[in-house]
Amino acid sequence: MSADTHTVTGQHLSWTVADTIVEVTLHRAPANEIGLETLAELEQLVAFINDGAGGARALIWTSSVKAGFCAGADLRALYHEWVAHEASGRSEAEAIGRVRSFLDRIHAVMNALDMAPLTTIAATHGVVFGGGFELALTADVIVADKSTRFAFPELRLGLIPGWGGIPRLSRDVGNAVVRDILLTGRSVGARRAHAVGLVSQLVGRGQALDCARQVAAQATRFDPRTSRVAKRFTKHLPLARLEEEKDIFCELVASPVVREALARFVNDDGPMPYLPAASAKA
Amino acid sequence: MATSQSDILPQLITLAAKRFEHDAAALKGGDDFFATLGIDSLQALDLLTDLEDHFDLEIPDWELQGVTTFDALAAVIGRRL
Numbered sequence: 001m002s003a004d005t006h007t008v009t010g011q012h013l014s015w016t017v018a019d020t021i022v023e024v025t026l027h028r029a030p031a032n033e034i035g036l037e038t039l040a041e042l043e044q045l046v047a048f049i050n051d052g053a054g055g056a057r058a059l060i061w062t063s064s065v066k067a068g069f070c071a072g073a074d075l076r077a078l079y080h081e082w083v084a085h086e087a088s089g090r091s092e093a094e095a096i097g098r099v100r101s102f103l104d105r106i107h108a109v110m111n112a113l114d115m116a117p118l119t120t121i122a123a124t125h126g127v128v129f130g131g132g133f134e135l136a137l138t139a140d141v142i143v144a145d146k147s148t149r150f151a152f153p154e155l156r157l158g159l160i161p162g163w164g165g166i167p168r169l170s171r172d173v174g175n176a177v178v179r180d181i182l183l184t185g186r187s188v189g190a191r192r193a194h195a196v197g198l199v200s201q202l203v204g205r206g207q208a209l210d211c212a213r214q215v216a217a218q219a220t221r222f223d224p225r226t227s228r229v230a231k232r233f234t235k236h237l238p239l240a241r242l243e244e245e246k247d248i249f250c251e252l253v254a255s256p257v258v259r260e261a262l263a264r265f266v267n268d269d270g271p272m273p274y275l276p277a278a279s280a281k282a
Numbered sequence: 283m284a285t286s287q288s289d290i291l292p293q294l295i296t297l298a299a300k301r302f303e304h305d306a307a308a309l310k311g312g313d314d315f316f317a318t319l320g321i322d323s324l325q326a327l328d329l330l331t332d333l334e335d336h337f338d339l340e341i342p343d344w345e346l347q348g349v350t351t352f353d354a355l356a357a358v359i360g361r362r363l
Contacts, residue, residue: 147331185344190331
């Protein structure tokens with residue numbers, strides 16, 4: 001093994017380059033919720049990739065947090081920012097402008113990760129929800145351990161996924177699967193995700209990272225230029241749909257339904273905030 | 283192997299006890315599994331995955347809303363077998 005190792009340690013994510021593989025670890029407790037700070041670190045990672053990724057030719061995403069890969073957007077931060085904005089007396093248009101600005105930034109990150117000129121592998125376990133699912137969908141290959149559950153719970157909040165999830169999921173699997181996941185908000189287990197082709201390899205609990213390392217090692221055996229060309233040939237950015245998604249999200253986010261759903265989520269001290277609301281509560 | 287309705291509860295309790303390191307013999311059908319096992323909704327999803335694998339079925343997670351006892355969870359599974 002080469003002694004050429006490069007490590008960058010952030011508050012919410014870190015990465016290490018060893019040989020020709022960069023391994024990115026999400027490590028923000030409790031469930032790698034993504035807010036402004038994580039976004040800033042993701043932007044640093046993208047800059048690193050754009051700068052050549054230390055010579056790496058494959059990238060692995062993993063999480064060291066027990067709850068799972070990533071539970072998505074930091075809804076508590078979003079809610080508190082919204083409340084603070086309302087209290088400040090500033091306009092709704094300004095608030096939506098801030099949401100749009102955030103979306104532009106996270107879309108730029110997701111698009112860059114999606115089209116990164118190296119083979120990317122997501123090693124997942126536990127919850128892969130909302131924005132976490134959207135992050136996993138930027139990977140070329142998903143390796144899931146049996147504890148993995150994928151979900152787009154956004155409709156429970158009166159929203160659609162806003163970080164490119166639907167255009168990317170539609171690109172990768174059949175539309176009936178997309179509608180099932182999106183319109184019911186249900187979580188889908190790794191077995192099912194494997195059966196529909198979303199997950200490339202299904203492995204036992206705790207085995208996803210080892211398997212992803214094997215996939216990465218295999219992917220780096222080929223001629224680098226050929227691998228890049230092959231990726232470009234088989235993976236395209238659904239740009240028009242991604243822009244449309246941002247518009248829809250900004251249209252929906254101002255609804256009182258969203259405000260109420262976020263408040264319900266944030267103030268829910270019961271055991272089930274990650275499960276769909278029962279009809280009596282909805 | 284076919285699973286009868288009466289078999290579900292003991293299998294469910296065994297799985298839950300193993301997953302969350304409890305004594306299966308101390309768990310009863312009427313127990314609130316959130317309280318008894320000391321788990322949250324994310325951990326409940328972990329149990330859901332175990333159940334889906336073990337019983338070879340899929341349970342939409344909205345069917346777990348309002349379900350708090352092992353008996354009620356066994357009934358949810360029974361409707362899917």
